[in-house]
Amino acid sequence: xxxxxxxxxxxxxxxxxxxxxxxxxxxxxxxxxxxxxxxxxxxxxxxxxxxxxxxxxxxxxxxxxxxxxxxxxxxxxxxxxxxxxxxxxxxxxxxxxxxxxxxxxxxxxxxxxxxxxxxxxxxxxxxxxxxxxxxxxxxxxxxxxxxxxxxxxxxx
Amino acid sequence: xxxxxxxxxxxxxxxxxxxxxxxxxxxxxxxxxxxxxxxxxxxxxxxxxxxxxxxxxxxxxxxxxxxxxxxxxxxxxxxxxxxxxxxxxxxxxxxxxxxxxxxxxxxxxxxxxxxxxxxxxxxxxxxxxxxxxxxxxxxxxxxxxxxxxxxxxxxx
DNA sequence: CATGAAACCATTCTGCA
DNA sequence: TGCAGAATGGTTTCATG
Numbered sequence: 001x002x003x004x005x006x007x008x009x010x011x012x013x014x015x016x017x018x019x020x021x022x023x024x025x026x027x028x029x030x031x032x033x034x035x036x037x038x039x040x041x042x043x044x045x046x047x048x049x050x051x052x053x054x055x056x057x058x059x060x061x062x063x064x065x066x067x068x069x070x071x072x073x074x075x076x077x078x079x080x081x082x083x084x085x086x087x088x089x090x091x092x093x094x095x096x097x098x099x100x101x102x103x104x105x106x107x108x109x110x111x112x113x114x115x116x117x118x119x120x121x122x123x124x125x126x127x128x129x130x131x132x133x134x135x136x137x138x139x140x141x142x143x144x145x146x147x148x149x150x151x152x153x154x155x156x
Numbered sequence: 157x158x159x160x161x162x163x164x165x166x167x168x169x170x171x172x173x174x175x176x177x178x179x180x181x182x183x184x185x186x187x188x189x190x191x192x193x194x195x196x197x198x199x200x201x202x203x204x205x206x207x208x209x210x211x212x213x214x215x216x217x218x219x220x221x222x223x224x225x226x227x228x229x230x231x232x233x234x235x236x237x238x239x240x241x242x243x244x245x246x247x248x249x250x251x252x253x254x255x256x257x258x259x260x261x262x263x264x265x266x267x268x269x270x271x272x273x274x275x276x277x278x279x280x281x282x283x284x285x286x287x288x289x290x291x292x293x294x295x296x297x298x299x300x301x302x303x304x305x306x307x308x309x310x311x312x
Numbered sequence: 313c314a315t316g317a318a319a320c321c322a323t324t325c326t327g328c329a
Numbered sequence: 330t331g332c333a334g335a336a337t338g339g340t341t342t343c344a345t346g
Contacts, residue, residue: 008223025181040340041314041343056220057220059215060179060215061212061214062212062216063211064211067211100306102306103301103304104302104303109299143261146259146262147260148259150249150257150269151256153256154221154224184322194332195333197324197325197333197334200323201332315344315345317342318341319342319343321338321339322339323338324336324338325337327334
């Protein structure tokens with residue numbers, strides 16, 4: 001592993017370890033060790049280095065939101081009156097738990113958010129009662145995801 | 157935990173367990189047990205049920221793409237000549253590793269994708285050489301995420 | 313990066329309420 | 330049906346080479 005000022009290079013073994021763990025964060029290290037032919041301790045050492053280098057941002061359990069009753073995913077482009085009100089708007093958006101992502105974007109809008117809702121009515125209520133009233137928001141454009149056809153992380 | 161035909165209800169203890177694991181998938185079950193005051197065995201039982209019910213979709217290691225040299229995230233809206241070419245287009249998009257999400261959306265475009273690139277030039281090359289040439293794609297609109305200000309899962 | 317020992321954790325089973 | 334306790338087998342960590 002080579003560390004430049006900003007970018008880190010990881011070797012093939014690191015990649016192989018990460019590939020397994022990106023698929024299943026709870027996979028036992030010893031099983032991975034057996035598959036790639038080095039000791040479990042060596043993998044732990046590499047993982048510690050990758051963590052220190054900031055390559056590993058953590059691990060997460062993924063919850064199936066559909067099963068919990070959230071069936072509508074939507075993207076909402078938000079126009080702001082002034083780009084300078086971005087900080088305030090994001091602060092408000094953060095308070096809405098259904099907002100999963102928020103991006104400050106180039107192009108038409110100032111902000112693009114991804115949100116998850118129980119149904120279309122829930123989405124409409126959030127738009128009307130939570131998002132549109134935010135100070136500085138002038139207009140929104142909504143795109144409902146009828147189907148998420150790809151969902152993955154970067155391939156190593 | 158109550159199981160309806162399609163939607164699952166999870167109680168406060170389930171939520172607490174999941175909250176810990178959504179934050180850190182490798183957190184030892186016994187540590188969680190100690191914090192919430194029930195036995196490790198009980199947590200295992202609950203996790204098994206949640207898994208059977210489909211609430212848990214898996215666990216993932218999260219890799220910091222910026223550290224690996226991917227500094228540009230972009231959303232691309234794709235217009236298709238015919239909506240019916242969606243399936244073929246998605247098949248091609250799946251072959252592009254930089255495409256992390258692909259949604260079939262209502263609104264202006266047929267498809268909205270999220271992709272990650274090394275830099276703006278890399279993004280441009282992917283657009284020109286990989287995405288625009290896909291059969292059925294008539295036009296694209298690109299939104300670069302200057303900053304991702306929110307990134308999280310649904311709150312339980 | 314490997315080894316081996318020690319500490320720790322996960323998992324399963326049994327009994328109890 | 331849900332939980333606790335105990336037992337065992339596996340995992341992680343640490344020291345050392």
